[in-house]
Amino acid sequence: MPVPEQPPVLADGVVTLRAPEPRDLTGALERAAESGAYTAADIERWMAYGIRDAWQARTRLVFVIEYQGRYAGTVSLAPDPHGNASVHYGLARWAQGAGVAARAVRLILDFGFGTCGFHVVTWWARVGNWASRRVAWATGFHLGETIPAYAEDGGTVVDAWTGWTGPDDERRPRGAWFDVPVLEAERIRLRTWRDDELDRITTARTNQATAHFLPFIPQPFTVEDARFWLRDMAEQAAAGKRFNWCVADRATDVALGNVTLFGLHPDEIGDGELGYWAHPDAQGRGAITDAIKRIAEWYFATPDAGGFGGKKLLIRTAATNQAARRVAERSGFQHVGTERAAFPLLGGKLDDRVVYDLLPTDRSA
Template structure:
């Protein structure tokens, strides 16, 4: 299809993509002053708005638009063609416009233009690992997540890893799977919340112990600060992929992390079952903290979606038969022993233990009024 010689105006009634105007210069300057690490100075901003966007359009190097929201410059979005009939999407917002779905609206408009008018076969996206706002937009607009590519890009004079994604012309422009937001849940003694980066040492200490080494031999011992950072990043990835919820069990008064509770193997269709895993900091063991946390998560998990829950059917806990501490927690939380599988749980030293399974049904948990 022929590409327009000049910028068309694209709008969904809330966000508009259009050609740049002289009064956009200040908005562009302010946006790049908000992110000085990009190496894009005020003169660059003026050139980009003044003639850079128009020249890139004329040469076919990039089809860029100004994003207008509430009558103001809000950022830019563009498609960069390649030699294979595909394109890469770029977008960036001013800080004042973030958090209102503006970037997602702009990308949807851009995708429609790219596929319907430009005839691109595939639109690619990539962003530096850790750029969660960019990934959130790609998720919201239906991009399929691809492989993480080590050292794909350069930033600040060093190579950085990047997330990748792609979308085709017939793909829906909406999320393909949930992005789990970790709900804050409270009990008389606990606040269940996400872990923070400043708790790395606390995590490392809790995960370095003899029981972990024996019952979970795949976990590095000692569990270093580097291991803890990787684990935190992985938990964030799992939540973004709609695969697991992960809570820090924090003391309600001091906010000190006492342990961890994970909800995983989540089936959200007709079955609606999930599995729990947990570990406690040595300082918290023997205080009933984990039982209290599991009971609270169970009430949330079984609650109707209209009340903020997941409307779950069954929760499962699996552990080694000889892991008496984990079994005691499951039993105190009301789970029923429903089966034992012989030689199914790997232990340290390449030995196998029996694996026991406990479950809890929605009908077992009275919901609080």
């Protein structure tokens, strides 16, 4: 199908996509100032005739996003020679967080497939651009591999997340995206880790016990290892695979340890497994026990009550890991079995693996 000569007006009752108008210049300049990527002269040329020229040349089909009667950003499709296109979008700060970008992308996808006849629309974003990835997830893109040195962003070659969608795909998420909740107890706060806490992570994960019971963790655990681990935890949450909490002192906010909830089967058994570790100066203070009790309270609560709605929690550890076993038992978990020679240790040795579980009907839950 041919591309229209002029941008049509597309609307869903909340967001409108349309051609630029003179009144949009102020908003476009404000957004450019937020990003710092373009000069005022660049924006003035782009809004005055750049968008029009790109549309007529079929190099980029750009729409202004109007929200609450104001310029909110742009969304566009860049056609390629093979009958496909890539999608690009940017939103003013004031309009973020309300689902505006996702609405705009759904509208332009319907236009691209239904009017222009594109076969596939692709998406990419610089690794770490979680806002862009969230929009791609919300609009049903198949999220693909991370490609090293895939694109140029701000004059720098960057690694990129990628994705694609087709005309018959639904414009809604394909799976869960876990937003890690902030949970509090009397002495601790459970939250996400910050980038300025890398030293706390490296110290906690560089020790003899970690090397012995978790031999797959590199020793010593470096700052670069910690950065990779934080990125991986964020990736796992975005893929709906695990929750990860920093256990912080409620009064000082100093990081004391970590608890991870993984192995989730919410649509089947309704269970999940917990893993945990503590910083050396936090060991013996009961912080991890307090954290696990608080996570269990949230995990067993129904979604209507702000919880996860799980049915069982598990802890599996080496039979000789007395510290981990004490935490499980003090958190109210019951020892329900032992798997012989099932837990790998340092040097290729095997230990028995003990299994603990906790049900919502248990008194401690």
